[in-house]
Amino acid sequence: MPKSDDPNHAALISAAQRAMHNAYAPYSNFQVGAAILAEDGNIYAGCNVENAAYPVGCCAEASAISAMVMSGQTSIAAIAVVGAGDELCTPCGGCRQRIREFSSESTPILVCDQNGLRHETTLGELLPLSFGPDNLQP
Ligand SMILES: [Zn+2]
Known part of the structure; x- marks a missing residue:
């Protein structure tokens, strides 16, 4: 159930929607955009960037994290x-861990389509009991 009324989130969703149009997805035809505040x-x-050697492709979330870093x-x-699609486009398992590296359990994750927000969740809900940087602190 959409609930975000944070004005920053509207700009964030728009940026992710624009990024989706730049996706390079000739194999799956499944374009994904991501945007980080x-x-x-x-x-x-x-955006996602696929490759003829499939495993070498890169998720949209990973691209956005790289731009941020x-x-x-x-x-x-x-x-x-x-x-796009009927199913919620949530971050894949690998990207949940990538997001974890730079966020907290309460970090909002806005799951959207071209019409806007479809579901708001948190990293803690998507990746409970996660392993993160704190685990490697002395
Ligand atoms: Zn991913």
């Missing part, structure tokens, strides 16, 4: 993911 207030977007940011305030 970082702690610096900027938005970093990414490249800009010197390492903290995700919220992330939006946009995909």
Whole structure:
């Protein structure tokens, strides 16, 4: 059930929707966009980039994380993911762990399509009892 009324989230969802159009997905034809609101207030977007050697492809969330880190940011305030279809386009298992590296259990994850927000959840709900950077602290 959509619930986000955070004004920052509208811009975040729009950025993810725009990113989706740049996806390179000639094999699956399943385009995905993602956008991260970082702690610096900027938005970093990414799209999926497939490859003829399938496992080499890259998810939209991973692309957005790379853009964020490249800009010197390492903290995700919220992330939006946009995909088509009847099923919710939630981050895959690998991306849940990638997001975990730069967020907390309460970090909002906005699951969207081209019409907007479909479901709002948190990283803690998608990846409970997760392993993260704190596990490696002395
Ligand atoms: Zn993924």
